[in-house]
Amino acid sequence: MTTGQIELTVNGEPHALDVSSTDTLLAVLRRDLALLGAREGCGVGMCGACTVLVDGLPVSGCLMPALAAAGRSVTTVEGLEGPDGELHPIQQAYVEHTAFQCSYCTPGFVLSTKALLDGNPDPTEDEARAYLAGNLCRCGSYVKILDAVMDAAARLRASG
Amino acid sequence: MSVLDRPAAPVRPGAVGQRVPAADARERVSGRAQFAIDAAVPGMLHGKILRAPAPHAVIKAVDASRAERVRGVRAVLVGSDLEDDGIASHYGPIFPDRPLVAIDRVRYAGEPVAVVIADDPDIAVEARSLIAVDYEPLPAYFDPESALAADAAAIHDDLGERDFVTYPDLVLAPDAVANVLNHFKIRRGDVEAGFARSDQVFEGTYRTPALQHASLEAHVAICRIAGDGATVWSSASSPFTVRFQVAETLRIPQSRVRVIAANIGGAFGGKTYPRLEPLVAAASWRVGGRPVRIELERAEEFSTISRHAAVVRLQTGVLRDGMLVARKATVLWSAGAYADISPRLIKNGGYASIGPYRIDDVWVDSYAVYTNVTPAGGFRGYGVPQVAWAYESQLDEIAAALGLDPLDLRRRNFLRDGDRFSTGQVLDDLHYEELLDGVAERIGWIGDVSPAQGGRVRGRGIALTAKGTVTPSTSTATLRLNGDGSLSVIAGTTEIGQGARTSLAQLAADAAQVSFERVRPVHPDTELTPWDQTTSSSRSTMSMGGAVAEAAEELRHEIAELASRLLGVPVAEIEAVTDGVRVRGESDVLSLAELMRRSGAGNLLASGTHRTQGKLDAETGQGVATSALFQGACAAEVEVDLETGRVEVLRLAAGAHAGRVVHPTFAELQTEGNVAFGLGQALFEEMIVTDGQVRNASLADYMIASFDDLPRDLAVLLIEAADGQGRVYGLGESTVPAIAPAIGNAVFDACGVHVRSLPITPEKVLRELRGREE
Numbered sequence: 001m002t003t004g005q006i007e008l009t010v011n012g013e014p015h016a017l018d019v020s021s022t023d024t025l026l027a028v029l030r031r032d033l034a035l036l037g038a039r040e041g042c043g044v045g046m047c048g049a050c051t052v053l054v055d056g057l058p059v060s061g062c063l064m065p066a067l068a069a070a071g072r073s074v075t076t077v078e079g080l081e082g083p084d085g086e087l088h089p090i091q092q093a094y095v096e097h098t099a100f101q102c103s104y105c106t107p108g109f110v111l112s113t114k115a116l117l118d119g120n121p122d123p124t125e126d127e128a129r130a131y132l133a134g135n136l137c138r139c140g141s142y143v144k145i146l147d148a149v150m151d152a153a154a155r156l157r158a159s160g
Numbered sequence: 161m162s163v164l165d166r167p168a169a170p171v172r173p174g175a176v177g178q179r180v181p182a183a184d185a186r187e188r189v190s191g192r193a194q195f196a197i198d199a200a201v202p203g204m205l206h207g208k209i210l211r212a213p214a215p216h217a218v219i220k221a222v223d224a225s226r227a228e229r230v231r232g233v234r235a236v237l238v239g240s241d242l243e244d245d246g247i248a249s250h251y252g253p254i255f256p257d258r259p260l261v262a263i264d265r266v267r268y269a270g271e272p273v274a275v276v277i278a279d280d281p282d283i284a285v286e287a288r289s290l291i292a293v294d295y296e297p298l299p300a301y302f303d304p305e306s307a308l309a310a311d312a313a314a315i316h317d318d319l320g321e322r323d324f325v326t327y328p329d330l331v332l333a334p335d336a337v338a339n340v341l342n343h344f345k346i347r348r349g350d351v352e353a354g355f356a357r358s359d360q361v362f363e364g365t366y367r368t369p370a371l372q373h374a375s376l377e378a379h380v381a382i383c384r385i386a387g388d389g390a391t392v393w394s395s396a397s398s399p400f401t402v403r404f405q406v407a408e409t410l411r412i413p414q415s416r417v418r419v420i421a422a423n424i425g426g427a428f429g430g431k432t433y434p435r436l437e438p439l440v441a442a443a444s445w446r447v448g449g450r451p452v453r454i455e456l457e458r459a460e461e462f463s464t465i466s467r468h469a470a471v472v473r474l475q476t477g478v479l480r481d482g483m484l485v486a487r488k489a490t491v492l493w494s495a496g497a498y499a500d501i502s503p504r505l506i507k508n509g510g511y512a513s514i515g516p517y518r519i520d521d522v523w524v525d526s527y528a529v530y531t532n533v534t535p536a537g538g539f540r541g542y543g544v545p546q547v548a549w550a551y552e553s554q555l556d557e558i559a560a561a562l563g564l565d566p567l568d569l570r571r572r573n574f575l576r577d578g579d580r581f582s583t584g585q586v587l588d589d590l591h592y593e594e595l596l597d598g599v600a601e602r603i604g605w606i607g608d609v610s611p612a613q614g615g616r617v618r619g620r621g622i623a624l625t626a627k628g629t630v631t632p633s634t635s636t637a638t639l640r641l642n643g644d645g646s647l648s649v650i651a652g653t654t655e656i657g658q659g660a661r662t663s664l665a666q667l668a669a670d671a672a673q674v675s676f677e678r679v680r681p682v683h684p685d686t687e688l689t690p691w692d693q694t695t696s697s698s699r700s701t702m703s704m705g706g707a708v709a710e711a712a713e714e715l716r717h718e719i720a721e722l723a724s725r726l727l728g729v730p731v732a733e734i735e736a737v738t739d740g741v742r743v744r745g746e747s748d749v750l751s752l753a754e755l756m757r758r759s760g761a762g763n764l765l766a767s768g769t770h771r772t773q774g775k776l777d778a779e780t781g782q783g784v785a786t787s788a789l790f791q792g793a794c795a796a797e798v799e800v801d802l803e804t805g806r807v808e809v810l811r812l813a814a815g816a817h818a819g820r821v822v823h824p825t826f827a828e829l830q831t832e833g834n835v836a837f838g839l840g841q842a843l844f845e846e847m848i849v850t851d852g853q854v855r856n857a858s859l860a861d862y863m864i865a866s867f868d869d870l871p872r873d874l875a876v877l878l879i880e881a882a883d884g885q886g887r888v889y890g891l892g893e894s895t896v897p898a899i900a901p902a903i904g905n906a907v908f909d910a911c912g913v914h915v916r917s918l919p920i921t922p923e924k925v926l927r928e929l930r931g932r933e934e
Binding site: 022035036037038039040041042043044046047049076077078080081087091094095097098100101102103104105106107110129130132133134135136137138139140141142143144146 | 186189282376378423830868
């Protein structure tokens with residue numbers, strides 16, 4: 001097990017962290033930065049509960065070695081809120097549609113939604129379903145999640 | 161994508177029935193909602209579990225000395241440590257048949273054999289690999305049929321002492337047969353005479369596999385023993401069952417165990433009874449009470465708890481016109497290596513095997529059978545999905561054989577108000593007519609099935625189901641009107657995603673006449689929240705809601721008394737309004753905040769208790785089984801690809817009798833969650849066990865429903881009383897049993913093959929299709 005120092009940006013803030021070669025990005029976010037929104041579900045990149053954005057693209061935090069995040073920009077769910085703590089329109093849509101049950105998976109869904117809408121501001125329902133098929137919600141809140149995603153897309157388009 | 165359908169939703173004042181914002185919604189979407197995985201205690205050590213590789217073996221020797229010498233390892237808990245008088249070596253909610261770690265024998269592959277306790281989890285993992293265990297294999301039984309064979313050896317030599325007191329609903333009759341740990345019977349009418357009277361007797365055997373709850377949050381717990389007590393932070397969904405068990409394990413009074421709950425990341429029955437906490441308590445005890453944390457990895461979940469695999473044999477006697485006359489059900493439940501809650505579950509699954517139908521002559525034998533696989537416990541539906549798969553599949557085989565319409569056959573037989581259930585209990589508030597018509601209509605049952613493109617066929621199926629709830633049961637709650645006029649709901653119900661914090665706040669708000677925004681539910685803490693039996697069995701909104709309503713009545717009385725004293729008018733002259741009181745006939749309102757401030761009362765307290773009663777006879781299974789019957793229905797349209805055997809669900813309608821919907825969005829969410837569970841069970845969910853080894857212990861190999869699996873056309877139907885005053889029914893499990901049989905019946909309708917063993921995989925469909933051709 002080797003260790004090394006990495007520099008990375010998390011939610012806009014620079015960090016220099018000592019990590020080991022076995023540390024995942026998820027472990028470092030939770031242990032060293034106390035960012036608890038990304039959560040382990042399956043440990044093998046199948047459920048999406050640990051989704052974070054790395055340079056804007058969704059990544060399973062449980063699979064990415066922390067060393068591989070050196071020099072990158074990481075966004076977690078904690079980084080979505082505005083400067084005054086106002087919710088991101090995607091988060092607001094999830095609240096208004098109650099697009100969750102236990103909400104363990106919700107931060108991952110919210111970030112995957114952001115990645116979807118950043119790349120495709122006007123997705124069809126089928127496109128949204130296909131994009132989000134990599135995030136699992138065991139409670140089965142998919143109907144409301146899709147409602148929230150389509151609503152968030154409309155709001156973001158309207159606000160330009 | 162969805163048709164959200166609540167017919168004639170009555171308009172009511174107040175919070176109940178409204179889509180009020182979910183409690184903690186902001187925290188939930190911003191990643192700040194706290195779960196047990198987030199808990200940390202200063203000085204905390206970490207445990208990792210060494211698990212048995214063999215499904216059934218004698219332990220000849222355990223050598224942990226090398227592991228103990230690893231730097232950073234504090235101790236290794238092994239079976240020989242459990243000889244100490246300071247700890248109870250075995251645990252289990254009903255039979256204490258399970259050692260904390262294996263002592264001289266392992267009974268399933270994956271059973272804990274040792275726990276390494278170290279400064280960090282990586283050290284514990286490294287040290288774990290240095291423990292040497294010498295096993296001598298024993299014959300093993302992986303399914304109930306082989307465990308019941310005449311020459312099968314006993315997996316347990318001694319069942320231990322049984323707890324009749326804690327589980328008053330138990331019907332305990334373990335047979336003098338090796339590996340039967342409980343046998344539940346129904347003897348009603350004369351089943352042989354019923355068969356003799358029938359025009360035809362249908363026989364079939366229907367199978368369902370072991371399943372994973374697959375809560376995305378795994379089991380996690382921390383235990384610290386300090387002073388004269390222990391504190392547990394846990395993902396358990398029923399903190400009072402944990403308190404009981406940890407007190408037993410540590411041999412201390414229950415009042416000295418404090419269990420603190422946070423939000424729970426899914427439970428589905430997998431976190432109702434303690435499975436990790438006794439082990440964590442023992443680990444803390446092993447290191448002198450220092451806090452120890454264990455978080456299971458996903459693969460370990462597959463070795464912790466599962467749904468019962470079941471084999472259901474049904475013989476059903478029918479008249480030519482489709483009237484059901486008699487049924488004999490023999491149900492074998494694979495309990496796994498330890499009893500857990502099986503003795504109760506096989507009762508509920510047993511009495512449910514008649515379904516929501518009027519059958520006078522009934523004979524049920526339901527057996528919980530020890531097997532050398534992961535222990536089985538409660539799982540959303542609690543035994544009903546296994547038997548519903550059988551009886552609803554068979555009903556469509558009967559309909560086809562007699563040339564009857566599946567809807568007409570059900571109409572002829574389903575329970576109506578005043579009919580008797582399988583246990584003899586007289587039922588009312590039955591709504592199968594509306595459910596049947598409602599779900600059928602929503603998938604467009606009338607008319608021909610829409611044609612499919614080349615090589616594919618379409619069909620429709622329907623299913624009706626009935627599930628009970630744990631009876632007797634008790635919930636208690638405290639309401640506290642605070643000095644600022646806000647109201648705290650102090651209740652032991654955990655938030656597992658069902659929306660309990662929201663719905664209990666709604667019920668409290670309306671009953672106490674406090675506006676919803678001012679009501680705050682607390683998370684359970686057994687030191688502070690009054691007792692609740694369990695967050696399970698779809699009971700919380702009914703049962704805890706009942707306790708909250710009773711407490712609110714007392715609180716309103718307390719408020720009136722206080723206002724009467726303060727204002728110097730008789731109590732009868734005090735009139736309650738939302739968030740305040742006034743003297744009858746006057747317009748000035750004294751707000752509750754002002755009442756509290758001026759009276760100097762500090763806070764007002766009121767408590768409530770909700771109790772239900774029931775009991776079944778041990779010999780006949782007759783009596784009161786349940787205080788509420790959850791009525792469910794599903795209709796589905798599927799397309800079967802005759803080349804590949806693949807089944808796609810095109811349209812699906814799920815219906816439940818709700819009585820009165822407390823929170824429409826959560827009611828829909830719970831029902832849609834039932835659908836997601838049922839779809840997985842119908843088409844792909846299965847723990848694949850070969851020679852006692854779970855072959856797909858990962859969410860890469862064990863599939864759960866994703867966006868890809870949900871039908872594009874999904875409707876939810878919730879039946880409510882037209883006057884808005886209906887009784888509140890639980891919805892957490894009402895529809896899940898109906899989903900898989902509706903899909904199976906649709907496959908049968910589409911291509912004429914009935915796969916009697918879940919899941920309906922393409923391979924099985926193809927095999928059946930080819931078998932029919934030959």
